[in-house]
Amino acid sequence: MNEAVSEDTLLGGRVRLRQPVDGYRVAIDPVLLAASVPAGPGERVLEIGAGSGAAALCLASRVEGCLITGLENDADLAALCRRNVEANGLDRTVDVIVGDLRAPPARLGPASFDHAMANPPWNSDGAGPPPRNEQRAKAHVEQGADLVHWVRFAATMLRRGGTLTTILTAERLDEHLGAYTASGIGETVVVPLWSKDDGRPAHRVILRGRKDIRAPVSLLPGFVLHVNNGSYAPEIERILRHGAALDFTWRRR
Secondary structure (H helix, E strand, O other): OOOOEEEEEEHHHOEEEEEEOOOOOOOOHHHHHHHOOOOOOOOEEEEEOOOOOHHHHHHHHHOOOOEEEEEEOOHHHHHHHHHHHHHOOOOOOEEEEEOEOOEOOOOOOOOOEEEEEEOOOOEOOOOOOOOOOHHHHHHHEOOOOOHHHHHHHHHHHEEEEEEEEEEEEHHHHHHHHHHHHHOOEEEEEEEEEEOOOOOOOOOEEEEEEEEOOOOOOEEOOOEEOEOOOOOEOHHHHHHHHHOOOOOOOOOOO
């Protein structure tokens, strides 16, 4: 990778992350994604679209002993992800593979993972002009693999009853749920995320479902990310700074 990288941290300094200065930059989405995966020690997790490794590293930091495989189709980002894994001393826990979900490497066997997680591109192909930076365009715009491809691939890799967790823009919730249903993912829980408690619609949603489990969709009360002064809400602060899990139980807002 020839472009400049910055040295950053996540989870209050527990995770060190090098990432491109001008390419795809990590926001809070991969941290929230990792906090939503119900993995336990010894369980296998597949991340589809590993990028520079933020979600995988956050999950490995929170759940000691889980085994994470990251699939990334950008060879430069995959190489950076490997360096981040080594810098955090997690090379025995996190493995990074270069490959395309449409033609997955032979190392990825069907029904071999307990959990899968992904932050798919938010924008469908042709929805608008893509970012000028090629790497950022790959991260934000579907290019040959739409939402159904992502979810169907994840379902193929999961054992029966395994969980799929994804985060995406709320505007595509109907597509998101449709892809889950079409791929045999059920018992889906939807968690809305509001930027502020100001009456505007939720901007993001987290979905978590289980392979081959037939049960209705559940809508949780969701989370408000920021309080009035602009700082993170206490429960979000615990996730972003202290590595807490996101609470998927029913609660009053």
